[in-house]
Amino acid sequence: MEPLDRIFRARSIAIIGASNDEKKRGYQAINTLLEDRYEGRIYPVNPNEERILGIPCYKDIGDIGEPVDIVLIATPSRTVPPIIKACGRARVGGVVIIAGGFGEVGEEGRKAEAEIVNLAKQGGLRIVGPNTSGIISLHNKMNLVGIRDVPKGNIAMLTQSGNIALHLITEARLRSQEGFSFYVGVGNEADLRFHEYLEYFKNDPQTRAIVLYVEGLREGRKFLQEAYKTSPEKPIICLKSGRSKTGKRSAGSHTGALAGISEVARTAFERAGIVTIENLDELFPAAESLAILPPLRNNRVAILADGGGHATIAADLLSDLGVEIPELNNSTLANLKRVLPPNASIGNPIDLAGSTDANPGLFADCAEILLHDKNIGGLLIVGLFGGYGIRFSEKLKFIEEDTSHRMGKILKKAQKPIIVHSLYSLAASHSLELLRYYRIPVYESTDIACKCIGVLAQYGNYLRMYKQKTNFVFHWENHAKPEGRAILEKAKHEKRRSLLEHEAGELLRLHGAPVLEGELATTEDEAVAAAKKFGQAVALKVVSPDILHKSDVGGVKLNLRTKKEITDAFKAIITSAKKKKRDATILGCLVSPMVKKGLEVIIGTKIDDQFGPVIMFGLGGILVEIVKDVSFRVLPIRRAAARKMIMEIKAAPLLDGVRGEPPVDKEAIVSLLMTISGLIESYPEIHELDLNPVMVRESGITIVDARIILHENHRHFKTEG
C-alpha cells in the first residue's frame, strides 16, 4: 500500500486520547466511526480506561500488537513528540494531529513543528496537520472530523479552515445532489502538503473534481507543478483568501502560512488550469458544476430567459467572465420561430417574455434547438422555471416535470452543459429535483448560475490549450556554459553579490542576448582607444563592484565624441564616484557606442516568496515606475506566454505603433524573454536580473544596461522539479 493509501484508505485506526467523556474529541471520533459503521478496526488508546463505547482500550500504541494504518492524536501539543516516536516504533502509516500550538504561534511553535516532522521522518510515517480539523474518507466510511451527514459524492475537498469545510458541506446538503469523496483539513502543512494531496486525488477513481480553500502555500511551485499535471484530468477549483493586510493577519494567526493572492499567483494559477474563485458563495457551485457536467467545447453560450431583467444581468455577467453570447444563425432562428409566439425576443439572450406562463414546456423546445446548434457550447436558463406550478397554475407543475425529464435527455444527447437559475430553487419543487437528478445544477442566484457556466467555459478553454503551457518545471543548468559558470565563480570567489556590468553583459551575450557592445577601460587612454574602435559617439559608465546605481554617483556620461570629451568625462566620472562613495573599488569605465533610439522596455526577474523565479515586462520610464503597468509570469515560460505577457500591459498599443510610429519588433522582445527564461534556468545562482533600459526598434533590440544580482551567500534557488 502507498503511504497515502494507508492514510486515506486505512484498515485500522488508533485514537490516542480516546475518552469516555462525551464532550471530548477522543469520544466523538470513536462514536462517529461506530455510527458510520467504519469497516476497519478501531483501537482506543488511553492508559486510564478499560473500554470506550464498548471497545477494549489499550494503554499504549505499542500494546496493540496488530498493524495500525492511521493514528488520530487528540491530545495536547506537548504530548505529541513522544507519541510520534511510539507510532514510529509501531510502524504506523500516518498520524492526524488535531492540536494547535505549532507553527502558527511563533518561533517556539515553529521549533516544535520541526521536531515532530523530524521524528515522523525517522519513524517512517506521514503527518496530516498539525492544527487540523482532521480528515474524512467518505467511500471508506472513515470520518475523523465529527461533522455529521456529509453527503457522499465525487468532490475531494482540501481546506485550511474547518469552518469553510462545514460551509461547503452545508451547502452541498442544502442545494445539491453532489457530495464529497474526501475531506482533508491540511492545517499547518508541516509534513504532507497541498501538492501531495492533489497528486493522491488525481489518481483516485472516486474523485471527479478537487476543491481547495487556501490561505497560504508552503511550496507554491510544487503546487503549480502538481496542479498542471492534475487539471487536464480533473478540474481544480480554488478560493485563495488572505489577500488584504488584515486578512493576512487573520490567516497567519490560524494556519502559520504565508498568505496572499498576487498578480503572479493569478496568472500562474490560470496557466496551471486552476479555476480561481473570488467569492465563497461561488466555491461549491463551481466545484459541483465542474464535477458533474462536461466542460464547454467552445466558449459560446445561449441564454434562455423568461424575463428581460434576468437576461440582461446574465448577459452582463457572462461578458465580464469572457464568455461569448453569439448571435444565432439563421437555421436556429428559424427553428425557434417555429416553436415560439411572435412576442418572444429571439436574439441571444432569448427572452420568452411571458409565453412560458401558459406553457413552460417551451424551455425544453428551445433547449433542444439551441443545443443542436454546433455554434452553441452550452445553455444557461434564467428565471422562474420550477415555479410555474407555484406562481401561475398548479396544473403547470406537471408540464414542468415533463420538461425536466426532456431536459435530462437533451443534456445526455447533446453532451453540452445546461445550468438553470430558478427563483424557486429553494421551494420544494419536484421539477427542480428532477433536474438535479439528471445532473443539471439549479441555483437560486443568477450571479452564481452565470459563474458556473463561466467556469465550464474557462475549463473547456484550458483543455484545448494546456499543452501550450509550461509545466513549471526547471531543468536546472540545462544550457549553462563553462564560460558563464566561470563568470559566476569569479564573483563568488571575490565574495560579490552582483556581477559587474561588463560581466553581466558577457553572460547575456554568451546566451545570445543582444547586449550593447562595451569595453572596460581602466584608463583615459583605453577609453579613447575603445571609442575609436566603435567609430561613433560613445557613453561612459563607471564600473565598480560597490556601485549599483551609477547615475546617483555621477557615474554616467553620454554622447561623447572628441578625444577631449572622452578624457574629461573619464576623469569627471572617477572623481565624482570616488567623492560620493569613498570606499568603493573603482575598476574604470565601460565604454559603449551610443544606442540607436527606439522604444524603451524593461525586463526583470526576481524570486517570488511563494513561487520562486518570476519574470517581469513593462515599458520604460513612468509607465513602470509610476503607473505600475507591468506583467508577470512564473518562470520558465514558453513563447505563447511571452507573447501574451507583452500584450497584457495597458500600454501595449505603443508596441504596435501609434501616431505614425512604426510597430516595434515584438518577436525580438519575445525571443529576449525566452533567452532570459533560459538563463535563469541555467544559472540557479541568479537572484535578480534587471535589463533597464532595453531599446527595441522596428527591427531588432538592444540591451543597454544590465544588472545581475546573485543569491545571498551564493545559495541556489532550486526546487526538486
Next chain:
Amino acid sequence: MEPLDRIFRARSIAIIGASNDEKKRGYQAINTLLEDRYEGRIYPVNPNEERILGIPCYKDIGDIGEPVDIVLIATPSRTVPPIIKACGRARVGGVVIIAGGFGEVGEEGRKAEAEIVNLAKQGGLRIVGPNTSGIISLHNKMNLVGIRDVPKGNIAMLTQSGNIALHLITEARLRSQEGFSFYVGVGNEADLRFHEYLEYFKNDPQTRAIVLYVEGLREGRKFLQEAYKTSPEKPIICLKSGRSKTGKRSAGSHTGALAGISEVARTAFERAGIVTIENLDELFPAAESLAILPPLRNNRVAILADGGGHATIAADLLSDLGVEIPELNNSTLANLKRVLPPNASIGNPIDLAGSTDANPGLFADCAEILLHDKNIGGLLIVGLFGGYGIRFSEKLKFIEEDTSHRMGKILKKAQKPIIVHSLYSLAASHSLELLRYYRIPVYESTDIACKCIGVLAQYGNYLRMYKQKTNFVFHWENHAKPEGRAILEKAKHEKRRSLLEHEAGELLRLHGAPVLEGELATTEDEAVAAAKKFGQAVALKVVSPDILHKSDVGGVKLNLRTKKEITDAFKAIITSAKKKKRDATILGCLVSPMVKKGLEVIIGTKIDDQFGPVIMFGLGGILVEIVKDVSFRVLPIRRAAARKMIMEIKAAPLLDGVRGEPPVDKEAIVSLLMTISGLIESYPEIHELDLNPVMVRESGITIVDARIILHENHRHFKTEG
C-alpha cells in the same frame, strides 16, 4: 391630492379590459384587489360584460359617473390612445399601461409612445409605463401586478423588470422580516420617470429605503438631482445592468431605454449618495440592512468569528470595500481577555476558535464589549451562530436564544449596526428568528453579510460628507459675460460650429483662465511685429475655421527666433495648409511665445448621453491616449471633487514630483477645472472643450492650446434644473 397621490393612494380604480376569463390580466387584477380587501372602489370596464366577480361592469370609463383616481389599462397597445382620451375626459388621475409595443420596438413604437404622452398631457393625467408589470401600494392594499404574498414593509421598489421585482419579493419572503411599501414597474418611462417616483418616495412616511433596478435612464441628470435630495433622508440602493454589449442589446429590447453603466455614472451615483450594487444577490440584503439599521458613525468595524476561514474571508472582503478593521485599543482588549479563554485570538478579527462550542453566549459578551468601544462603528459576526444547538448539543440552543435577546438589547443601546452571517441561516433556528425580530439581519452568505456592513459604512460616510458635494444643478448663464456672448454670437452668425483658436483663448481669458498669449497675424509682417512684442522665441499656428487639426496640415512651427525664421515659417504654413486643405478659408497665423516647460495635462468637457456635460482630466501624451488614464466628473463640480479627480488618475504621483522633480501646482489645476466648470455653466452652447496641452509648473499653469466646439445647429444643452 397631489397627482402621484392619486396614483399611489388611489381611492378608486377602474380596470379597462376587465374580464371573466381567469387567464386574463383583467380578471386577475380585480381578483387580487378583492382578495387583498382593497379599501377603495373598483370599477370593471368592459362593454360585453354585466358583472365581473360580482361587481357591476361599465361599458365605458365615461359611464362611471364617480371620480376615478387610477385606471389599469389591460388591453392591447393599439386600443390605448382612444382610452387615454376617454380617461382625460373623465378626469382620471393616472393610468397604468401594461401593453408593450411602444418605444421598445423601434421607430413606429416610439411614435405611438409620443402620441399617448401627448394625449395624457392634454387630458391632465399621468402615465405609469407603458410596458410595465404594474404598481403595488402595500399600505393601501392596492396590488395591480398580481404577484401574491408581497410582504409589507418599508422598502420602496422601482424596477425595469417584473422578474427582478419577483426576485426581490421572493427573497424578502424567504430571508427577511422586512418588506415593501411600494412597487413600481417603471416600464418605458414614457411619462412618469425614475426621478419623479424618487421624489414621491422621499416624502412618503411609510418608506425608509428605496431600491432600484435600472437598465437605462431617460433623464439621467434629473435623476441625479433628485437622488442628491433624497439620499440624505433615505438611502437609495441601485443595481444598474446593461453594461455589456450583449446586455445592452437585451435591455434595449425590453425597456426601450439607453442602457449602460459607465465610469461617469459610477462617480456620479456616488456623489448623489446612491449605493451602487454590482450583484443581484446583494441587492435586497443591502436594501434591507439600510432600511432597518443605523448607518455606521465611523468607517470602522469589528469582526467576530468562531473560525479562522470566515474571519480571513471577511477581512479580505471588507478591505476591498474600503472598510477599516482597526486594531483594538488596550481597554477593549483587556475586557475581551477577561471574558475569553486563552486560546481565542484577540485581534481584529476576533477568532473565538472553538471556545463558543461550549458557550455561544460569548458572542453577546464580546458584542457588548466591542460596541461599547467608541472606535468601533459596527459589528460583523461570521460563522455558526444559530447552529450551535444543531451542530453540538441541543441544550446550547437555549443559550443561543438568550444570546439573541441580549444582542437585540445591545443593538438598541449602542445604536450601532450588527450583521450576522450564519451557516445555519436557512435552518429554522429560533435564535436566528429572534435576531431578525430585533432587526439584526442574518445572511447565509459571508460575502453578502460583508457587503451589507460595507454599505452601512458607505452610507454613513456619505452622510458625513454630502454637503460638500454638488447637487448636479446648473445655473445657466450665471456668469456669462457680454464679450463672451459676442464671441459665440459671431460664430453662430458665421455658421461655424467651432471657435477659432484665438476666440477660444479670448473666451477662456475673459473668465480668468491662464491662456498662453497669442496674436492673430494675417501677414508675415504682422507675425514679425507680434513676435517682437513678446521679445522671445515664438510658435506659429494656422488659424482657419475649416482646420481643426493643425499639425495634420503642417500648420504648426515652433521655436522661431529671427525675422527670417518667422517669415519663412509663416509662408510655409500658409502654403502647406492651402495645399493640404484646398477649400479652407485661412485667416492667418496665431503668434504665441514659446511656453515654459512643465508637466503636460489635458482637460476636456463633452456631453454624456445620459447625464449631459461632463469634465475629464488626464496627463498629456500616451497616458491619456494609450493607457486611458483619465478621470471624469459630471458637471458642475466643486473644489473637493476637482481635487479628488486629479488624484484619481494612476499617474497622480507625477503631480507630486518624482525622480527629484518638484511637485506641480495642483491648486492651479483645481482652479482651472473650476473655471471650466463655470464656463460650461455660463455658455450652454458649448458642446465640447479641449485644452490640450495645459502646461503646469511648480508654480502656475498655462493653457497652450484650446479648442471649443458648439452644439449642432447651435442648440443649447439645458436641463430644467
